[in-house]
Amino acid sequence: MPETQANPTPARKRILSGIQPTGTPTLGNYLGALRNWALLQDSYDCLYMVADLHALTVREEPAALRRHTRELAALLLAVGINPNEHVLFVQSHVPAHTELSWILACNTQFGELSRMTQFKDKSAKHPDNVNAGLFTYPVLMAADILIYNADLVPVGQDQTQHLEIARDIAGRFNGVYGPTFTLPEGYVPKAGAKIMSLGEPTKKMSKSDPNVNSFILMTDDKDTIVRKFKRAVTDSDGVVRFDAAEKPGVSNLMTIYAAFTGRSMQEIETEFAGRGYGDFKLAVAETTADALAPVQAEYARLLGDKAYVDGVLKDGAARAARLAGRTVRKVYRKVGLLQLEG
Numbered sequence: 001m002p003e004t005q006a007n008p009t010p011a012r013k014r015i016l017s018g019i020q021p022t023g024t025p026t027l028g029n030y031l032g033a034l035r036n037w038a039l040l041q042d043s044y045d046c047l048y049m050v051a052d053l054h055a056l057t058v059r060e061e062p063a064a065l066r067r068h069t070r071e072l073a074a075l076l077l078a079v080g081i082n083p084n085e086h087v088l089f090v091q092s093h094v095p096a097h098t099e100l101s102w103i104l105a106c107n108t109q110f111g112e113l114s115r116m117t118q119f120k121d122k123s124a125k126h127p128d129n130v131n132a133g134l135f136t137y138p139v140l141m142a143a144d145i146l147i148y149n150a151d152l153v154p155v156g157q158d159q160t161q162h163l164e165i166a167r168d169i170a171g172r173f174n175g176v177y178g179p180t181f182t183l184p185e186g187y188v189p190k191a192g193a194k195i196m197s198l199g200e201p202t203k204k205m206s207k208s209d210p211n212v213n214s215f216i217l218m219t220d221d222k223d224t225i226v227r228k229f230k231r232a233v234t235d236s237d238g239v240v241r242f243d244a245a246e247k248p249g250v251s252n253l254m255t256i257y258a259a260f261t262g263r264s265m266q267e268i269e270t271e272f273a274g275r276g277y278g279d280f281k282l283a284v285a286e287t288t289a290d291a292l293a294p295v296q297a298e299y300a301r302l303l304g305d306k307a308y309v310d311g312v313l314k315d316g317a318a319r320a321a322r323l324a325g326r327t328v329r330k331v332y333r334k335v336g337l338l339q340l341e342g
């Protein structure tokens, strides 16, 4: 009698996302991406990656890069990434990413890379080091995603253009060589897709901002968080009301508060009606500090257990490499690279 399975569980969809180890992540990284990475684990098979190769596009002291890579892995575990059910790894530990990147580069146009706003922004920021890696950065990112045939990529708004080019590259490759890659979808949160600088609320919050008061780091203690929010640039009208164009500072703080409390903008406006910015800023600061406290405690514990973190990364690299290697072999065959038997 043929074996039958009454209720075969359909394969879960797959997630891939990454973050660069260029220093301690900010509240923007957390609300835009990392928090969702943890939440989505219940419904997807997830691969999460420390994108150390991407970090090389900006010059960094080698010892600092190594330290940041391990620390970021510990922070991802502290945020709740479960390495037993999912895969946590470092990009450079899976060489197949760079192998696929070359093939994809040969299927990407100079013109489409020239249109990337992040390339333009970063070239303007580092005029002395406009390197080719900065230019081909989105190709490596496409390789990261396509090599696992990821269905979903949780990112903040600033990465959506890179995701779009990954889809374009995948579609073009499939058109020329036959169905090979899954076209990935972005997953951008409703509240928190773009957290703005506390100092200049028309700019994205970024850890590379020279003004340290413009960002909240995920490791900032409560006093620092309160101090930074108190200094946050608002306006002189004194009313807590959401209006991203006219009141970018207040609207950004409302977005942060909404992301943590789940309240709507209208509910927040009602909650703080007739109260000054001082009260409001304190509430945002306390909510943020309370939400980050358990992550910080777990992070501190994990920093003391280097062997555990390294073990997770070793296991993650082996599991990721198995999946990635399969894709690269298939792609090499499709494009006509000679493969020898045995």
Ligand code: TYM
Pocket (backbone or CB within 6 Å): 016, 017, 018, 019, 020, 021, 028, 029, 030, 031, 032, 033, 034, 051, 054, 140, 141, 144, 145, 153, 154, 155, 156, 157, 158, 159, 192, 193, 194, 195, 196, 204, 205, 206
């Ligand atoms: P990175 O390291 O700049 O940022 C990591 C994640 O944080 C999000 N993010 C924000 N979200 C909201 N508000 C902000 N102010 C804010 N700042 C950062 C980013 O959108 C991102 O989701 N290229 C990627 C890393 C990467 C990657 C990948 C991502 C490499 N390969 C493959 C997805 C899939 C980057 O530089 O992210």
